[in-house]
């Protein structure tokens with residue numbers, strides 16, 4: 042396959058299940074997630090630690106094999122593919138990890154790291170790859186002489202720029218960015234986030250942006266998916282999600298997020314969720330959020346709420362208490 046089908050979604054997850062281990066001790070990291078990314082779209086994936094975001098992202102680029110369900114890239118199911126076929130498909134998708142120190146080969150120069158995907162996929166000649174290297178370093182804001190350096194000679198921010206240049210070198214249609222700024226100094230986080238935004242606007246790759254940082258998804262993502270204990274609870278466009286979060290969990294998550302404007306922060310009501318996040322080995326029955334949900338009813342303890350369209354703006358919500366027109370429990374007034 043030399044090109045992706047541009048009419049197909051870049052990424053389609055169909056009832057994706059990923060368990061680690063088997064039997065009653067299996068960790069149900071992702072448990073029936075369906076999600077679609079169209080070309081050029083940035084989808085933010087948020088949720089507390091352990092909700093399954095990283096596992097979902099790794100399944101999307103076949104770093105994990107799935108337990109059940111499908112992962113389609115450009116309409117092609119990469120799940121059953123053999124390793125060699127997956128390797129050929131890898132030019133169409135790539136991933137940037139949280140910690141660039143552990144994902145870059147310490148024995149390779151920056152030039153070799155960045156151009157490796159081009160060599161692996163037999164793209165261009167030695168001369169065109171050199172040109173491409175200069176172009177890529179320039180695009181990620183690194184000077185040409187950085188090409189001769191090794192990862193340990195670079196700062197964390199520079200290393201993440203190298204990871205981005207490498208991930209984008211073969212011109213992927215999909216980039217999974219897994220907490221790409223959270224291991225960096227606060228002072229450089231914003232510049233790397235700005236860089237991702239600029240590259241995405243220029244190159245138009247689709248991006249699954251995984252983060253804890255709600256301000257970052259608000260800045261970068263057109264749509265946002267909220268995950269809780271292996272399942273999606275809400276998928277909505279950015280404006281709707283921040284203005285009127287519908288799922289009680291989304292409302293709690295947003296109410297806990299810091300807002301840059303301190304007077305607003307002081308006035309705002311916070312929802313304090315009781316209890317701990319339950320174990321994904323024995324997730325609660327019915328709605329997985331019911332053990333911590335302040336408005337849970339009897340049916341929430343027994344019936345699994347499907348992720349279904351509500352309201353008129355294409356939002357999807359998995360909550361028994363949200364009605365078809367999108368009205369439902371409002372735990373606090375939206376802050377913006």
Ligand SMILES: Nc1ncnc2c1ncn2[C@@H]1O[C@H](COP(=O)(O)OP(=O)(O)OP(=O)(O)O)[C@@H](O)[C@H]1O
Nearest residue numbers: 061068070088089090091092093094095096097321
């Ligand atoms: N290789 C593995 N073997 C066993 N369990 C795993 C493995 N990888 C992840 N898990 C478990 O799967 C669940 C989901 O983890 P995952 O890292 O996907 O969550 P996350 O939402 O990305 O969390 P974080 O934000 O902390 O990275 C967790 O309970 C985790 O301990």
